Amino acid sequence: MRWNIQSTPNTQKLQHLQNELQVDTTIATLLLHRGIETYEQAKQFFRPTWHDLHNPYLMKDMDKAVARIEKAIANNENILIFGDYDVDGTTAVALVSSYLKNYYKNIATYIPDRYTEGYGVSFQGIDFAHDNDFSLIIALDCGIKSIEHVHYALQKNIDFIICDHHLPADVLPSAIAVLDPKRQDCTYPYKELCGCGIGFKLIQALAKNKKQSDIDLMPYLDLVATAIAADIVPITGENRVLAKLGLEVINSNPRPGIKALIQNLKKQYLTISDVVFIIAPRINAAGRIKHGNEAVALLTEFNINQAEIFATEIEQHNSDRKDIDKQITTEALELIQLNNEQENYTTVVYQPHWHKGVIGIVASRLIENYYRPTIVFTKSDTKLAGSARSVKGFDVYKALENCAQHLEQFGGHMYAAGMTLQEDNFLNFKHAFEQEVKKTIPEELRSPELSIDMELDFDKITPKFLRILKQFEPFGPQNMTPVFVAKNLKDTGFAKQMGKNNEHLKLFIKQPNSVGIDAIGFGLGDKINLVQNQQVFNAVFSIEENEFNGVVNLQLKIKDIQP
CATH class of the missing domain: 3.90.1640.30 (inorganic pyrophosphatase (n-terminal core))
Structure with missing residues (x-):
């Protein structure tokens, strides 16, 4: 996983915003990363009202x-x-x-x-x-x-x-x-x-x-x-x-x-x-x-x-949907192994019995396992219907345009698309799509990127800081949850794997001269060897509140760990 720390904002803008809002460098930096440069913009960001809606x-x-x-x-x-x-x-x-x-x-x-x-x-x-x-x-x-x-x-x-x-x-x-x-x-x-x-x-x-x-x-x-x-x-x-x-x-x-x-x-x-x-x-x-x-x-x-x-009734539909997409994901991963396609530039899989309603979800699941443009096909009447999902920065719609001679029809946008084709065209399309992506995808897009707002020392992580961060909500595109990196960390000896298959990691982390902080890394169980025996490591994380038995504690949500 690539770590990409955003560049430090212009010093003049940073000082101006700090003075206008009476906030520290960290908060001012986060606001500038979100395009907020003035008191008025900050006021609208933190206190949106009906009056901010257009006629x-x-x-x-x-x-x-x-x-x-x-x-x-x-x-x-x-x-x-x-x-x-x-x-x-x-x-x-x-x-x-x-x-x-x-x-x-x-x-x-x-x-x-x-x-x-x-x-x-x-x-x-x-x-x-x-x-x-x-x-x-x-x-x-x-x-x-x-x-x-x-x-x-x-x-x-x-x-x-x-x-x-x-x-x-x-x-x-x-x-x-x-x-x-x-x-x-x-x-x-x-x-x-x-x-x-x-x-x-x-x-x-x-x-x-x-x-x-x-x-x-x-x-x-x-x-x-x-x-x-x-x-x-x-x-x-x-x-x-x-x-x-x-x-x-x-x-x-x-x-x-x-x-x-x-x-x-x-x-x-x-x-x-x-x-x-x-x-x-x-x-x-x-x-x-x-x-x-x-x-x-x-x-x-x-x-x-x-x-x-x-x-x-809808809860039951959702439960059925989960079971179906889990089953199809398992079958698709087995197909990739069976066909020795682990090192491919794309994932293109097909089974006639797969449920059309969940193939888009399955495509997203497969990207979690093999990070690359992915298309999942199933049989729909006499044709095959496919659902495509892409990785950050790669235009899957453009790639489909360049393979259009094999498709009946297609539509969508940069990160998601749908298509139909004749069954006897499937292998030709699969080969053409693999070659097209291999030819056009930059090497750096073949591994996921972690976008990091800034470096943050543990002594800055206080309940007051978290209260201000919460005012940045609601989060979403162009206002994502703030993500930080901290260096020179050690686990205090409490590191353990959690979950049914030991897939998660629970830690209690310290930085020199700081108090310890609880941390959880979902899907990072296999990184336990990087934090044991007082090894020093760096971590990327967001900050959240963890509520357990009515008690609310501050906790780090670890996204990645490196030695």
Whole structure:
């Protein structure tokens, strides 16, 4: 693993920020690494409020979208809220539909089936709308490239409003309104909203017209925060405001569906990381194992008893998903060994019986074992369907473009993509992809990189320092959990392996002239030989609170150890 310590900020900027905020060098450095250079920027970073959100009408076509919805309500039209089957899509559908249902009853929701319809707006969904007399479809987290679908809908006298955050093509669909800050002609100040975030801006605009206050929209922010966490969008600007306010809702008064998912947790306060690893996978599991409709039903249920029944079903789907992806990962690792592909530049594996709903998760799991661009295929009807994941810094989408002659179709972005191909093309594609990556991947990208904020001595690690660090939350892209390196360390003799297979490492570490600090290294059990017998070592870590039997202690979360 490569250690990459970020460069020290400009001395003048550092001193200026220290003086303005009255903070030490460490905190000022962390802020500068996050692009915060002034008192005003720091104030907005640490104390985001509703006032930091932009006027929704700054978004191109927002006035048209609101006018069309209000016309539909005035004319008693049926409105279909359509969204993708992942967390971003299902939370967006739950948000917009539950808001509109507060004052209008002719609302229904539609989530496409992952297996029979696939991603995004589907002809099947439009036929459903036509058969059931819907004249307006609001598409969330999808639709920006659905040119043919929107044209098909228009022929059936169905209008579209598109709320999407993906990159548009040169030509936009012929919708009544296309809300997407990434449109070239959209001057909306913040470009990184997720699909549910765009849905929130839509209801914010509708609320403005109804003279509702921001407080009226607070109950919807648990959904927005969940989508922001799950969709791995930057936690900057409006996303930071919405995530922070949304976490407050999740921790104080979440909707019954989310409350039912988290009520058995023993944690006092849920962070954005808990949303990523606890709430989001369960919502996602519905679409992976059964149907995304179940997630929407859970998130729009306001009877807590019924919500608990839905949550139990979704918990079972998540449990099934875990078992399935664990089994497939084991089989895939065996295939790599069997084919002597341990030293390859890529992982490309296929079995016809693998579950299509989890192959993306399996691809991510395999990267934990073999750090390289990975594609997992399964049989889907008469073709093979594949899910690709990449390593930091390598554009897997570009690599697929250069192997396109072997593929039926593909789509995605730098770090994740999906594709289909004919079964008899599999080996040709596998060979071409291996050669393409071998030719183009820089050597340094073949091992994982640990990005480190700065060196930190143990005498700086105090409860007060941790309190300030906690104010940097919520963490996420472009505001990751601060990571430090400390040198000249020794374990005080308490080092031991933990876990079922001794895979984790528990330590009590000291630096010369410092007090000892508890530390845990998940997955670092095999490094125990580097810390035994008073050996001196360096460690990369983040700082956290560990709660055990009601007692909260400061603890280091070790990410790597070197002699």
